Amino acid sequence: MDRDAATDTDEERARLTEFTELHGCSCKVGQSDLDSLLSDAGLTGDSDALLFGIGEDAAGRRLTDDLALVSTVDFFTPIVDDPYDFGRIAACNAASDAFATGAVENLDCLVVLGLPRELTDSAAPILGGMADALDAMDGVIAGGHTIMSPWPFAGGAISATAHPDALLTSQGASPGDCLYLTKPLGTQPAMGATRVTDEEFVETVTDAADRPLDRIASEAVAWMTTPNRDAALACREYATAGTDITGFGLAGQSRVVADRSNVGIELTHLPVIAGTPALSSLFGYGLTTGESAETSGGLFVAVPPEATADLEAAFDDADVFYRGVGRVTAGRGVTLDDPTVEPISR
Template identity: 35%
Template sequence: MLGKLPKFHDDNLLVGIETSDDAAIYKVTEDIALIQTVDFFTPIVDDPYTFGQIAAANSLSDVYAMGGEPKIALNIVGFPNCLDPAVLGEILAGGADKVKEAGAVLVGGHSVQDDEPKYGLCVSGFVHPKKIFKNYGCRPGDILILTKQIGTGIVNTAIKAEMASEAAVKEAVTVMASLNKKAKEVVEKYDVSACTDITGFGLLGHCVEMASASEVTFELHVEDIAYLEEAISYAQMGLIPAGAYKNRGYSIDQVDCGTVAEHYVDLLYDPQTSGGLLVSVSPEQAEEMIKDFAEKGMDTKISIIGKVLEKGEKLIHLK
């Protein structure tokens, strides 16, 4: 479908849609480039304020994934007439608080009547043209680091089935509502070869995308990856969102699963909401980066999930 869109060219367009990167980047001056991104979705939690926080954190994430700082945000709202406007007020309050936490300013937005609530942000940010994080360029020998635990889609499925514990809900909300601001502030201090944020395609979907664009193979150590505490048991119970199966269908032919248990593959394809940053960095710098994350006081778990190899027959090897 996107292939039918006209192609645009501008010498100042540094990152467009061609590489499936996280946001568009347009050079304004030799020292300033504009980052532009937009995202919104339907509620994934019952509490409207928390939903607003999560949706805003998710929208802001793409700017951090490109190495930038968000500066201006606009609300995007779909809201049904049958719901109390106070609910919308709580959603917008949650979003506004996350924008403020990011150090950006909220300057209005646009709303339409819709049968189901929807909320997100259009975000503009800035980055130096020579300091952009891109989702390709991984070097063989690099170490792969993930800045949030995964499994939010599976835990949200357990919540809908009324099978999730209070602790599982609390951890999932903390992960989804956490900004990638602190992670980006650590990552930008190092010579990272590639970076992206983990969202709807799941960890494996984004790894396939990054490995393909970089013309390398990723070796992922499944048991070293940080998961939400109860996500593994929920996956073993079969509480898998439909999106995980769709993700699997897109790229499983590029993944050597080896003898990895099926529930781990489900977890790796689990669609994430407001996931962490996936970073490719040299082994010489990886150890210092991990120390910096610890000193930063992150609210999420950091894990070394694997390494980058020369391109092989498959894009991903699971171990």
């Protein structure tokens, strides 16, 4: 799709983010609330029909001895105002849940789209952004469903395949494993700064950042529109457990791995988009404590120490960003005690 054609009326459109109170993956139900909901509904046990399901990033079903189908659904409210970029971010975020399990082949997306009447002109560029993003991931839009909604949202139901032996869950981490993250953190404060319109507060936000706000925002969008497909292909041979970093933040997703693997996780290093820690402190997002919500974040994988050199070589060969961020311990829960914060700029 022609990017210029998709945005030639951007100045005439209302801002997407004005139509919702919560933005990107921060619109998701909280971790403890979700756990309570599943418990109240009796949806806490494994299914004999599935390789894995509730509690994981996606569901896996064995079709044959050599083929497994992975399916998931993910959608959220706008984190950017540009409809085309919103579509790209939504597609990358939805596909990431399949990639986190190691499923990268035969990628299909059934689009889920909701818009208020005032934003119906945004539908085409949103879909165009999703189509272009999926094409870059060797995927296709296979259909979908569109409704009128007071809060705009976009995403999709994703399906992908892999050999059953190539699949990852959050349950396989072992004490001694090293932990890696494939994108820097900080999308929530980076994009929160772009939504400030009060002139006096704009000055406060600008003064708080040590970099131009538009540069911070453009780098955040670049990370959110970077698919996790290459990272998944590079790491699935070596990883023992994996997930992706989204609305629960790094600490929240670490708790998922810790709980499901019955291990402890010690986080020691936080790569962050340069300029976002100060913005997070201003807005109270909790970036340096791992609590800030991430949208279309990186993969978070556990890898045995003896495989780290091969993993890092695979990441380098695939030109995938990565940082070691901690280790798996024999304890329980997640600890994050005065981690090293590393600013990352593109």
